[in-house]
Amino acid sequence: MEVAGQLASLGCQVTLIEKEQETGGHLKNWYHLFPDRRSSDEVAEYLNKQIDHDNISIYVATTILQMERKNRTFIIKTDHGKEIYADAVVVATGFDLFRSERKEEYGYGIYDNVISSADLELMFRKGELKLANGKTPGKIGLVHCVGSRDEKVGNRYCSKLCCITAVKQAIEIKERIKDARVFCFYMDMRMGGALYEEIYREAQEKYGINFIRGKVSEAGVTINNNLVVKVEDTLAGRPLKMELDMLVLMAGMEMSEGGRKIAEMGGLRTGENRFFAAADNHYGSNNSNIEGIFYAGTCTAPMTITETISHARAAATSVINYLKSGKS
């Protein structure tokens, strides 16, 4: 959306193809954004304004079936029988959230009160933080690195956002349920962004959130349908077993299924992490291995929204330079 807006404002004719019913991706399901707890709706509103431009044609609920290049023109065929001709293509297929049910040992989709970080955001949006039986949870655990830094599921990389998302969500839980006891189970706290460390400290000092260094090995339920988790507390050096009312899984980011198909049909190179591989990691992160095809945002790696918007603007610059010079 940002690339489209930038290119349109620079005078390009842009066609935006979206596979979902509406644009906005995961952002529209999120509640507040870290680190300043801004409403995601505000950012969504900004992006929607960006694409509200006479130079932009939008096709929603549209899937690309074929992409080929003839001379210097890309021909894109859609499932609605449309043929779109383009001088350049920007791939902005985003990411898929890791399907938490793949970590079978956590019981997502099996135990009533095991939810994902995305489910929790939806609860925040609805203003209903409740257990399956309608009661208010008193003891809540958040599991970091679900589907990230995990060889068992084939994802060695860090999804980068889950630590700060967990801290943000833990605070949001405490703000809604003052008496709640909240536990974050982490491998490492990766607080690399601006204001991240500050919010992490605030979570501990102001909100009394407990951070336990260790991976949850499994979840089960008691006869009262309370969750039981087993954790290794690596700082205390002992195994831990704890009953919880709710377990929130901080789902990581993966290459999107749509992106994978486009990589196949376009002959685009992907990396060890299965995201699109940039032509150069330092000064060509928007460039692909094919002249005229560019990348924007989380289709290349996990990114925050701030980084995604910056990356999109850089992609627009790369496209303009290509259209002027004929070289990526």
Place this chain on the structure above:
Amino acid sequence: MKKDGKKRIWSEYQKEIADDHFFYVRSCIRQSFFPGSEQFFLHFMRNVLGKDVFENPSHTTCTGIGYHSDIVPFSTIMTVIARHFALMKESGYKNIAISCVTSFGIYTEIIETWKHFPEELEKTRDYLYKATGREFDIPENMAHTSDIIYKFRNEIAAKAKNLLINRKTGEPLKVVEHIGCHYSKMFPKYGVGGAEFPNVLSGMVEAWGGEVVDYPERRHCCGFGFRQYLVQANRGYSLSNTAKKFESMRPFKPDMVITNCPGCNMFMDKWQYTMREMEGTVYGENGESVPVLTYEELAGLVMGYNPWDLGLQYHMVQSEPLLRKMGIEFDENDKFRTKDGRQMPVPENLINV
């Protein structure tokens, strides 16, 4: 608990189980501790279903217990397994049916090793040929005997004389299913239902009318763990694992435990005696302990076989409370009599008598 979630996982771990023509490899300890189990399996397969199950008298131990005790080197156990495959090839079979979970784990570990390190396969071919002059093929189909009973669970249900229902209350019996660690925890794809929510035993329980108990320590090891038990000084560790499981399942008031591993069955059965002797703790209702059956013994009860023909009397925890709940008639006097009426010695200190 959402059953659909489990079904989704199960659908991802459906293994192909051969239908007929099995090369059967026995367990070292099953016929000693639970003599009716293998007997029932062979009888059911051959005489009830009319399947071809072949045994070769030259088959030996897989040496798994020695391997897990660091006595038998990996190259040796690979060669022993290769010899079993050679016997299978010479007998003209391609489907192997493995009676023991330890052995099943050994077979899967070795086959996976050969897949990922083909040079190990070549070395093993060489060792076997030099030692015995034999050659072998890797089985086309490999199943644990519990997989096979799972495959035919509905045929058993169709012939059921005693469903897993409490005859007095009409309620389903509550069954704890315990899967041996080496069945699918190492390689989930080899187990029916995977490693976290295995379906191999729960599928039988549900097909036969019972209700599966999901308790917090369901996945925990029974406590056998080879060196926990084989090293005498570590046996307290073995016992504490079993105690942890029984403490965890106790609030659910299980009517029985079924297992698919000989080691698990032995320990969950016999450690109940130990816990009762040491601290007077029992984990069943009415001061009784919880019967621990093999899946074949349970299948036999469901099909209406005499409990003493199934060998239930050879467990430490006796099954009478379960038999009464299921409404199965039995003659206490026949319990330790041979078929021709001779009285056998009666073990002391049996539980639930």
